[in-house]
Amino acid sequence: MTAPGSGASGEDCLIARYFRPLAVDPGAFELGDDAAILKALGQDIVVTTDAIVEGVHFLSNDPPETIAQKALRVNLSDLAAKGATPAGFVLTLALRAADEAWLEPFARGLGADSSRFGCPLLGGDTVSTPGPVMISITAFGRVVPDKMVRRSGARPGDRVVVTGTIGDAALGLDILGGGRVAAALAGDAAAREMLVGRYRVPQPRNALVQAVRDHAHAAMDVSDGLAGDLAKLCAASGVSAVIDVPGIPLSAAAVAALKAGAVGMEALVSGGDDYEILCAIPEDGFEPFARAADVAGVAVSSIGTVIAAASAPKFLDAQGRDMPLPRLSYSHF
Amino acid sequence: MTAPGSGASGEDCLIARYFRPLAVDPGAFELGDDAAILKALGQDIVVTTDAIVEGVHFLSNDPPETIAQKALRVNLSDLAAKGATPAGFVLTLALRAADEAWLEPFARGLGADSSRFGCPLLGGDTVSTPGPVMISITAFGRVVPDKMVRRSGARPGDRVVVTGTIGDAALGLDILGGGRVAAALAGDAAAREMLVGRYRVPQPRNALVQAVRDHAHAAMDVSDGLAGDLAKLCAASGVSAVIDVPGIPLSAAAVAALKAGAVGMEALVSGGDDYEILCAIPEDGFEPFARAADVAGVAVSSIGTVIAAASAPKFLDAQGRDMPLPRLSYSHF
Numbered sequence: 001m002t003a004p005g006s007g008a009s010g011e012d013c014l015i016a017r018y019f020r021p022l023a024v025d026p027g028a029f030e031l032g033d034d035a036a037i038l039k040a041l042g043q044d045i046v047v048t049t050d051a052i053v054e055g056v057h058f059l060s061n062d063p064p065e066t067i068a069q070k071a072l073r074v075n076l077s078d079l080a081a082k083g084a085t086p087a088g089f090v091l092t093l094a095l096r097a098a099d100e101a102w103l104e105p106f107a108r109g110l111g112a113d114s115s116r117f118g119c120p121l122l123g124g125d126t127v128s129t130p131g132p133v134m135i136s137i138t139a140f141g142r143v144v145p146d147k148m149v150r151r152s153g154a155r156p157g158d159r160v161v162v163t164g165t166i167g168d169a170a171l172g173l174d175i176l177g178g179g180r181v182a183a184a185l186a187g188d189a190a191a192r193e194m195l196v197g198r199y200r201v202p203q204p205r206n207a208l209v210q211a212v213r214d215h216a217h218a219a220m221d222v223s224d225g226l227a228g229d230l231a232k233l234c235a236a237s238g239v240s241a242v243i244d245v246p247g248i249p250l251s252a253a254a255v256a257a258l259k260a261g262a263v264g265m266e267a268l269v270s271g272g273d274d275y276e277i278l279c280a281i282p283e284d285g286f287e288p289f290a291r292a293a294d295v296a297g298v299a300v301s302s303i304g305t306v307i308a309a310a311s312a313p314k315f316l317d318a319q320g321r322d323m324p325l326p327r328l329s330y331s332h333f
Numbered sequence: 334m335t336a337p338g339s340g341a342s343g344e345d346c347l348i349a350r351y352f353r354p355l356a357v358d359p360g361a362f363e364l365g366d367d368a369a370i371l372k373a374l375g376q377d378i379v380v381t382t383d384a385i386v387e388g389v390h391f392l393s394n395d396p397p398e399t400i401a402q403k404a405l406r407v408n409l410s411d412l413a414a415k416g417a418t419p420a421g422f423v424l425t426l427a428l429r430a431a432d433e434a435w436l437e438p439f440a441r442g443l444g445a446d447s448s449r450f451g452c453p454l455l456g457g458d459t460v461s462t463p464g465p466v467m468i469s470i471t472a473f474g475r476v477v478p479d480k481m482v483r484r485s486g487a488r489p490g491d492r493v494v495v496t497g498t499i500g501d502a503a504l505g506l507d508i509l510g511g512g513r514v515a516a517a518l519a520g521d522a523a524a525r526e527m528l529v530g531r532y533r534v535p536q537p538r539n540a541l542v543q544a545v546r547d548h549a550h551a552a553m554d555v556s557d558g559l560a561g562d563l564a565k566l567c568a569a570s571g572v573s574a575v576i577d578v579p580g581i582p583l584s585a586a587a588v589a590a591l592k593a594g595a596v597g598m599e600a601l602v603s604g605g606d607d608y609e610i611l612c613a614i615p616e617d618g619f620e621p622f623a624r625a626a627d628v629a630g631v632a633v634s635s636i637g638t639v640i641a642a643a644s645a646p647k648f649l650d651a652q653g654r655d656m657p658l659p660r661l662s663y664s665h666f
Contacts, residue, residue: 032569033484034553035381035415035474040373048368049423049471051460082368090382092425092469127384131464136425138382138471141368151366220367236365 014098015126018107022114022121025088036122038088043142046084050074050223051092054132057273058200059176064102065109066200067135072113074223075139077204077275081221083149083213084141086117086206091124092136098126117206147213154218154237154280160304161286163205163276163293165251166226170271171263172199184262191253198251202275211292212279219279225270228329229278230313237280240309245269246318249301266325269315280306347431348459351440355447355454358421369455371421376475379417383407383556384425387465390606391533392509397435398442399533400468405446407556408472410537410608414554416482416546417474419452419539425469427462450539480546487551487570487613489641494619496538496609496626496633498584499559503604504596505532517595524586531584535608541633544625545612552612558603561662562611563646570613573642578602579651582634599658602648613639 020031027037038045052058052074058067072089079086091110095102114120119139172195174181185191204221212219218237222229226248234240245265250258257263281289286302293300304313315323353364360370371378385391385407391400405422412419424443428435447453452472505528507514518524537554545552551570555562559581567573578598583591590596614622619635626633637646648656 029483029485033415034411035379035417035481037476037481038378038380040378045371045373045378046368047371047423047455047471047473049425049456049458051425051427051458051469053427053460053462055463056461078367082366084368090380090471092382092384094384094386094467122380123382125382125384125469127386127467128389129386129465129467130388131467132462134427134460134462134464134467136384136458136469138380138423140380143370148368148370150362152362 014103018103019121022107022111025120025122028120028122031123038122038140041142044145044148046079046082046141046143046148047138048075048078049136049138050078051134051136053134062200064106068106068109069113069201071135071137072110072119073202073204074275075137076117076119076206077202077221077223079139079141080204080206080209081149081212081219081277082141082143083147083209084143085209086119087140087142088120088122089137089139090122093124093126094129094134095126096129096133149212149216149219151218151220151233151236154233154239154306156239156306156308158217158280158282158306159286159302160230160241160243160306161279161281161300161302162222162226162249163208163298163300164203165249165254166274166276167254167268167271168195168198168251169273170267171254171257172196180262181257184257184260185253188256191256194251195253199273202273204275205277205298207296208277208293208298211289211296212277215281215285215289216279217282219277222274222276222278224272225329226274226278227269227315227325231328233278234313239306240311241304241306241313243304243313243315245315245323247301247303249299266323270325270327270329272329347436351436352454352457355440355444358453358455361453361455364456371455371473374475377478377481379412379415379474379476379481380471381408381411382469382471383411384467384469386467395533397439401439401442402446402534404468404470405443405452406535406537407608408470409450409452409539410535410554410556412472412474413537413539413542414482414545414552414610415474415476416480416542417476418542419450420473420475421453421455422470422472423455424457426457426459427467428459429462429466482545482549482552484551484553484566484569487566487572487639489572489639491550491613491615491639492619492635493563493574493576493637493639494612494614494633494635495555495559495582496541496631497536498582498587499607499609500587500601500604501528501531501584502606503600504587504590505529513595514590517590517593518586521589524589527584528586532606535606537608538610538631540629541610541626541631544622544629545610548614548618548622549612550615552610555607555609555611557605558662559607559611560602560648560658564661566611567646572639573644574637574639574646576637576646576648578648578656580634580636582632599656603658603660603662605662
């Protein structure tokens with residue numbers, strides 16, 4: 001992704017017009033070179049990459065602004081969960097055509113979030129494709145050397161903590177597809193809009209970076225479903241967990257959808273796209289963590305306990321019975 | 334791209350089997366976390382990203398090994414031109430299906446080049462797509478602080494230098510499409526194979542990294558065609574150039590295709606996919622640069638001179654006449 005010189009093609013001109021304003025970091029050279037420079041500033045560089053594909057992670061008729069926001073935010077969410085402060089990102093954009101009516105709002109949405117989260121564009125590549133639009137972002141963060149929060153540090157006795165609410169994005173996707181949730185919430189436009197918003201525009205918890213770094217033994221973001229992602233965190237840590245299902249935080253809209261029978265709890269805990277932080281916090285760290293979260297304006301909920309076991313995490317209902325989970329999370333293949 | 338825990342999906346298992354062996358850097362955590370750590374080791378991190386798309390940058394029936402090699406090498410070529418030593422890469426792989434008969438040789442080709450160029454896999458993402466296969470790689474290099482070789486440093490009087498030979502990959506693509514070059518070289522299987530190889534498997538000039546860093550005022554890799562890329566380098570540097578067309582290095586196969594009238598010189602200098610280094614070397618730096626290149630086993634050719642002008646670079650034939658260039662380079666849109 002390079003801005004035009006006198007050898008400028010149509011591609012170069014589009015890049016200059018829409019993306020150069022986002023390249024505010026000096027290391028991006030205003031997109032005028034083949035590569036960018038990222039200064040580590042004495043820290044570790046944390047690297048994460050996530051792609052979103054039309055028809056898979058977003059819908060063709062989603063607003064371009066929110067597609068851009070989602071593409072960046074799913075990566076910011078990973079940085080947040082790792083305790084890393086955003087440093088920049090590179091973008092690969094595969095498009096069928098250089099449609100300015102799409103590119104302009106896309107770049108506007110991307111630019112707004114790039115500013116909001118302090119994560120400047122460092123470079124990229126645009127390619128043509130006859131297939132679905134695909135946006136691949138690699139994002140960079142900085143963290144104190146050797147202090148990246150891993151998946152693997154959870155210890156027996158830690159609290160299992162999640163931010164925000166779980167399952168909203170899966171409900172939003174159902175609504176966009178005209179599913180049962182849309183019918184159940186037919187009378188509540190605000191609830192439907194909130195859920196669709198949660199699907200389209202994740203709320204990465206970067207405001208919690210410092211608290212995660214200070215207090216979490218282990219953390220990851222919930223992108224493929226709480227149940228599956230918790231299983232991954234436990235496996236990486238060599239532990240298990242017991243989750244109190246009634247303690248899992250739900251939005252009022254999700255509770256309404258549950259009560260109407262439009263969705264089951266197992267679908268909420270295995271639905272994808274939450275982009276909340278799941279972490280293991282030692283008992284004596286929970287209070288300061290919760291206090292820091294309160295200051296940051298992020299809700300956090302203690303939903304269970306890490307235990308010493310090799311078995312899969314258990315999800316127990318109000319009666320203490322195992323909740324059956326036919327699938328743990330979304331899988332691409 | 335994370336290896337499986339007990340919440341493993343089919344996607345996770347495929348990643349583990351084929352890609353974990355490539356994640357030899359400790360910062361990759363064996364693909365067992367959400368992000369990787371890249372240590373700057375007191376240097377600047379150079380970041381570049383390039384994607385290749387089925388039907389655009391490679392053909393559906395190209396061998397998976399060479400598709401993987403091309404995906405990595407187009408990025409390694411950028412690092413080489415910037416004077417950066419490879420440090421690692423992340424991979425986004427968009428596939429229609431998890432076809433192991435394709436993934437196995439793809440990962441094998443990727444692994445071989447990852448070892449060969451000292452550029453370990455740090456992480457990635459696999460997504461499903463109904464469209465063409467797309468491989469997006471973001472590669473990282475390290476360079477002495479503030480010593481990345483820019484496009485913008487060329488000065489009047491510098492020699493314009495390229496590595497290797499120009500135009501071979503464009504001829505290889507023509508051969509794969511059964512074009513006029515295929516007919517012209519019908520009797521020379523070795524020449525056809527060499528040209529196809531140049532299209533499928535670029536030869537990034539990472540062996541020249543130190544020489545580029547030591548001697549080049551400006552450099553970039555030739556990916557979209559020599560003429561267009563030279564125009565970009567000149568524009569970034571605020572200079573122009575005069576190129577001696579007969580001095581542009583051609584392979585024997587390209588000379589044969591030219592002589593047979595299957596291709597014109599202007600197509601060779603505007604064809605894409607060369608992945609050679611184009612650089613501006615001060616007169617007194619050329620001899621040590623050429624000596625270092627000789628030691629590295631890379632051919633380099635002085636093809637012209639940087640001049641103080643705002644006009645587009647001129648390509649002069651043996652009679653000193655301007656060569657008309659109907660197009661300078663490949664553009665996606």
